[in-house]
Amino acid sequence: MATDNPSQPSRETSHRPVPSSQDGFPAGLWRWLARRNPPGPFQARAWRSPLRGPWLTSVFGLVLLIVLPVVIVSGLLSYAAYAPRFGQGNPVDVGWLRLPYFDWPTRPSWLYRLTQGLHVGLGLMLIPIVLAKLWSVVPKLFAWPPARSAAQLLERLSLVLLVGGILFEIATGVLNIQYDYLFGFSFYTAHFYGAWVFIGAFVTHVAFKLPHLIRALRSRSLRSELRTRLADTRPERPDPYGLVAPDPAPPTMSRRGALALVGGGAVLVGILTAGQTLGGVTRRFALLLPRGRDLGDGPNDFQINRTATAANINPASTAADWSLRLLGGPRPVTLTRTQLAAMTQHTATLPIACVEGWSSTQTWGGVRLRDLAQLAGVPHPASAKVMSLEKSGSFNQATLQSNQILHPDSLLALQVNQADLSLDHGYPARVIVPALPGVHNTKWVRSIEFRAT
Numbered sequence: 041m042a043t044d045n046p047s048q049p050s051r052e053t054s055h056r057p058v059p060s061s062q063d064g065f066p067a068g069l070w071r072w073l074a075r076r077n078p079p080g081p082f083q084a085r086a087w088r089s090p091l092r093g094p095w096l097t098s099v100f101g102l103v104l105l106i107v108l109p110v111v112i113v114s115g116l117l118s119y120a121a122y123a124p125r126f127g128q129g130n131p132v133d134v135g136w137l138r139l140p141y142f143d144w145p146t147r148p149s150w151l152y153r154l155t156q157g158l159h160v161g162l163g164l165m166l167i168p169i170v171l172a173k174l175w176s177v178v179p180k181l182f183a184w185p186p187a188r189s190a191a192q193l194l195e196r197l198s199l200v201l202l203v204g205g206i207l208f209e210i211a212t213g214v215l216n217i218q219y220d221y222l223f224g225f226s227f228y229t230a231h232f233y234g235a236w237v238f239i240g241a242f243v244t245h246v247a248f249k250l251p252h253l254i255r256a257l258r259s260r261s262l263r264s265e266l267r268t269r270l271a272d273t274r275p276e277r278p279d280p281y282g283l284v285a286p287d288p289a290p291p292t293m294s295r296r297g298a299l300a301l302v303g304g305g306a307v308l309v310g311i312l313t314a315g316q317t318l319g320g321v322t323r324r325f326a327l328l329l330p331r332g333r334d335l336g337d338g339p340n341d342f343q344i345n346r347t348a349t350a351a352n353i354n355p356a357s358t359a360a361d362w363s364l365r366l367l368g369g370p371r372p373v374t375l376t377r378t379q380l381a382a383m384t385q386h387t388a389t390l391p392i393a394c395v396e397g398w399s400s401t402q403t404w405g406g407v408r409l410r411d412l413a414q415l416a417g418v419p420h421p422a423s424a425k426v427m428s429l430e431k432s433g434s435f436n437q438a439t440l441q442s443n444q445i446l447h448p449d450s451l452l453a454l455q456v457n458q459a460d461l462s463l464d465h466g467y468p469a470r471v472i473v474p475a476l477p478g479v480h481n482t483k484w485v486r487s488i489e490f491r492a493t
């Protein structure tokens with residue numbers, strides 16, 4: 041019954057049953073709709089939780105307001121870390137969404153491990169908070185009439201983009217870290233454009249809601265809420281937004297209980313996730329990530345992104361007659377593995393940090409890339425294109441920036457943890473560069489072309 045709904049506009053004196061042109065369109069239509077509340081969730085009285093209200097919504101909102109920008113910025117940084125200037129952005133051409141190019145740093149070596157670990161880790165931890173926030177405003181989804189003015193209609197459409205955007209980003213992100221390449225479309229393209237839709241809606245939403253959020257947060261004290269037991273839990277004051285239940289049921293949980301439940305959920309997700317990048321014993325708790333598990337002991341027993349078999353590497357092509365080709369100088373240089381091993385060797389402890397959020401730090405041994413550039417006759421390379429023996433796929437080549445070639449820890453690794461690389465980790469030789477996104481640490485290297493400009 042429409043009269044039960046406190047979010048109704050003030051009752052009109054007119055009783056026209058259908059919209060009339062005298063009313064003007066669409067005002068008349070809205071008034072007509074307002075008298076015809078559909079049943080079920082469209083009845084404000086159907087929503088009875090005594091905890092719903094602007095304060096609780098704003099607490100969840102504040103957490104999202106603080107943490108989401110970190111997730112957004114670290115996500116955009118991941119795009120930048122792929123070096124889009126070399127056509128390695130994913131998606132490649134993003135038109136006017138292109139951000140200014142800059143050289144991704146090589147120091148600290150754990151930079152991408154940090155930014156991408158935050159992106160994936162915080163993104164996952166926010167899921168319970170996003171769900172709680174949606175729960176807290178769900179009656180508004182069923183507000184009736186659907187809109188009372190053109191401005192309100194626009195606001196509700198922007199909420200579709202906001203809610204749809206974040207759910208889409210969560211869904212694509214989670215699927216990608218669980219089973220890559222599950223989509224019929226490119227994960228990167230979808231996640232990238234979805235992100236911009238969400239960013240636009242998020243900025244708009246914050247601009248409109250910030251004053252309400254501040255006011256609502258001031259309406260109750262967090263400290264006293266945290267001291268309030270179930271027995272003393274009362275609904276919030278009736279609000280102009282239609283969040284507080286007009287006919288609240290008795291509470292079954294205190295506000296602090298609800299906050300603990302949601303916060304505990306986020307912490308639990310964090311515990312089940314963080315091990316994939318923290319490593320050590322914590323890796324055992326990274327249950328949410330199939331690629332985060334401990335793979336046993338031994339120098340080569342760490343995370344493998346794609347095995348040699350999966351990459352269609354013919355073991356014969358990595359055998360004794362394998363040689364590395366250095367291109368781009370006055371004449372090509374060819375080096376056998378024995379010749380590479382006879383050059384000055386360096387070791388560096390560096391992480392492989394995957395876009396999926398996991399990382400794995402190992403001690404690598406091999407030849408400096410800058411020594412190879414020197415040998416090729418390009419001592420001051422502007423870039424280097426690394427090609428793999430792997431024939432197809434988008435992971436079989438990568439272009440490195442000048443600072444990534446010249447860093448003293450940037451290696452063409454022959455060894456890891458003092459043993460020869462295993463075939464799965466890129467034998468006979470692979471690239472390892474500080475702070476480089478995992479995907480560009482090319483395995484089964486066939487050639488490197490150093491470019492002076």
Ligand SMILES: Nc1nc2c(c(=O)[nH]1)N[C@H]1C(S)=C(S)[C@@H](COP(=O)(O)O)O[C@H]1N2
Pocket residue numbers: 342343344345346351392393394395428429430435436437464465466478479480481482483484
């Ligand atoms: N040729 C080739 N190199 C590759 C890959 C690949 O599939 N093919 N995977 C990349 C990705 S996505 C990551 S995260 C790292 C993983 O290295 P690892 O398998 O030795 O841990 O290798 C990178 N190098």
Ligand SMILES: [Mo]
Pocket residue numbers: 345393394395396478479
């Ligand atoms: Mo990766």
